[in-house]
Amino acid sequence: MCFLKRELEFDVVVAGGGPAGINAAIASGRTGAKTLLIERYGFLGGMSTIALVYPWMTFHTSSGKQVIKGIAQEIVERLIKQGGSPGHLRDTVGFTYTVTPYHPEKYKLLALEMLEEAGVEVLVHSFADQVEVEGIQITSIKLTTKSGPITVSAKRFVDTTGDADIAFLSGAPCFKGRDHDHKTQPMTMKFRMRGVDLAKVKAAMKANPRNFYKKTPIDELDELPLTGVQGFYKEWNESGVPINRDQVLFFAGPEEDEVLVNCTRVQGLDGTDVFDLSQGEKEGRKQVLMMAEFLQRKIPGFEKASISAVGTQIGIRETRRIDGQYALTIEDVVSGRKFEDTIALSGYPIDIHDPTGKGVQANDIQGDGSYGIPYRCLLPKQIENLLVAGRCISTTHEALATTRLTPSAMATGQAAGTAAALSITENVPPKNLNINKLKAILLEDGAVL
Structure with a gap:
């Protein structure tokens, strides 16, 4: 006993x-x-x-x-x-100098x-x-x-x-x-996708630099491993997806064909209120499916991608x-x-x-x-x-x-x-x-x- x-x-x-x-x-x-x-x-x-x-x-x-x-x-x-x-790598979004992927x-x-x-x-x-x-x-x-x-x-x-x-x-x-x-910064339900062709993503970035974040080191992409992408402004603005944000954002890894998608946005809820959290979990998962479908349909390299993981809970900022x-x-x-x-x-x-x-x-x-x-x-x-x-x-x-x-x-x-x-x-x-x-x-x- x-x-x-x-x-x-x-x-x-x-x-x-x-x-x-x-x-x-x-x-x-x-x-x-x-x-x-x-x-x-x-x-x-x-x-x-x-x-x-x-x-x-x-x-x-x-x-x-x-x-x-x-x-x-x-x-x-x-x-x-x-x-x-892989340790500290250059941030190919350009928002910071480095990011640190981890498993x-x-x-x-x-x-x-x-x-x-x-x-x-x-x-x-x-x-x-x-x-x-x-x-x-x-x-x-x-x-x-x-x-x-x-x-x-x-x-x-x-x-x-x-x-x-x-x-x-x-x-x-x-x-x-x-x-x-x-009011607090929005919650985000993050998710991973496998089967992403990052070479096609890189090619799209080099073909149309203005479609991406202004600090993206486009000229260095041939030498740098792709760690993150912020942009695809045109595709997003034309998408009609009802998520209140202004761009696509995802990060590469930890596997070679994998990305972490940071695009959902759940606003107006209190992360210390259990009723708000319950609502946020449902809304976040709805947005995950909408976002994944958009990526598969409109973003180069995502044609054969699929959801591989979704957060255990919604992310709180x-x-x-x-x-x-x-x-x-x-x-x-x-x-x-x-x-x-x-x-x-x-x-x-x-x-x-x-x-x-x-x-x-x-x-x-x-x-x-x-x-x-x-x-x-x-x-x-x-x-x-x-x-x-x-x-x-x-x-x-x-x-x-x-x-x-x-x-x-x-x-x-x-x-x-x-x-x-x-x-x-x-x-x-x-x-x-x-x-x-x-x-x-x-x-x-x-x-x-």
């Missing part, structure tokens, strides 16, 4: 097993802190594996300087050795292996839906599981749920969407974010601002998918092409033993359009996990941590600051 433990105790608990949570838990575990990673699905990877967010964009600035390394780069290098990634199934297993190596315990099929608070401290979180409720207590908690679930349930103040109407000790702004990003408490850099430009319209607002980063993410963005107000990483850190709606990207989430995850464990060792609240000591450890562990 199996007797389930109803109460668990750890030094650090990380809630949410996406890229931010994986890196946070690895960083914490490597310090020797007794660490638990909790995930509601039966596998890890967050939006990268649940919603087929692919490829990872980007580890570099627009000039090609790598500004995200550390655990994130270690994951890429280990995937390369396992045949799970989602190999990433799922590698994450578990690295967590085990770091001494981290992993609990999947577990949903955190209650948070117990005394004063300004979280004492425990309650998990709903197949085998009944479980209570997990810890000295430090790291919220990497993407939706700021732990922060919100603890009473920490949060924001959602745009300031004036709280934006929901809640914390009201933290500092909120990163679009001005900070565009000016390439660095901070005394910078704990991560990013070179991904502003990329706001319009909550109500067709287009995307894009803003490049000035200066050296990177901006800093302050440690204060990981610290919520009112709750002292909680850190946040990934999509739900403290930013404005506009700045979230860059910090939400996977490599940035990996970098903030490493910083949050390191800070959580270090604050226990130093016996200080995370907000009182010596920032120079934290930065020194991050640099020693390969981060770029």
Whole structure:
């Protein structure tokens, strides 16, 4: 007979097993802190594996300087050795300098292996839906599981749920969407197609460059592997497909005849509302079939293609974010601002998918092409033993359009996990941590600051 433990105790608990949570838990575990990673699905990877967010964009600035390394780069290098990634490749869309294709199934297993190596315990099929608070401290979180409720207590908690679930349930103040109407960036149901002739796609791009994104490196396509395509404007504008966007966008891989299609757009719904999510899942899958039929009928190279996979759930770009000790702004990003408490850099430009319209607002980063993410963005107000990483850190709606990207989430995850464990060792609240000591450890562990 199996007797389930109803109460668990750890030094650090990380809630949410996406890229931010994986890196946070690895960083914490490597310090020797007794660490638990909790995930509601039966596998890890967050939006990268649940919603087929692919490829990872980007580890570099627009000039090609790598500004995200550390655990994130270690994951890429280990995937390369396992045949799970070709590494960083030039972005043939031209929106960023590089993209990083990866095999989602190999990433799922590698994450578990690295967590085990770091001494981290992993609990999947577990949903955190209650948070117990005394004063300004979280004492425990309650998990709903197949085998009944479980209570997990810890000295430090790291919220990497993407939706700021732990922060919100603890009473920490949060924001959602745009300031004036709280509408969020649209959801997208991503899907893969096999049987695509990428040589025909390349030929179409070279034959009519004006039909594609203005920064597409058309002149370099003979030398570069095709990693992404944005355009086919003429075909899309004539299609009559009732999806509120302005172009076709897809990325090559991971197989030679395979692409990931990022074209559906579900607007006006709240990713933290179960009724909206239910509606979004249905609408997203309807759009997948419409989009696939259009590609097969109108886009060169897709004549014999077919759907090979659809996201386990619809992809979420934006929901809640914390009201933290500092909120990163679009001005900070565009000016390439660095901070005394910078704990991560990013070179991904502003990329706001319009909550109500067709287009995307894009803003490049000035200066050296990177901006800093302050440690204060990981610290919520009112709750002292909680850190946040990934999509739900403290930013404005506009700045979230860059910090939400996977490599940035990996970098903030490493910083949050390191800070959580270090604050226990130093016996200080995370907000009182010596920032120079934290930065020194991050640099020693390969981060770029």
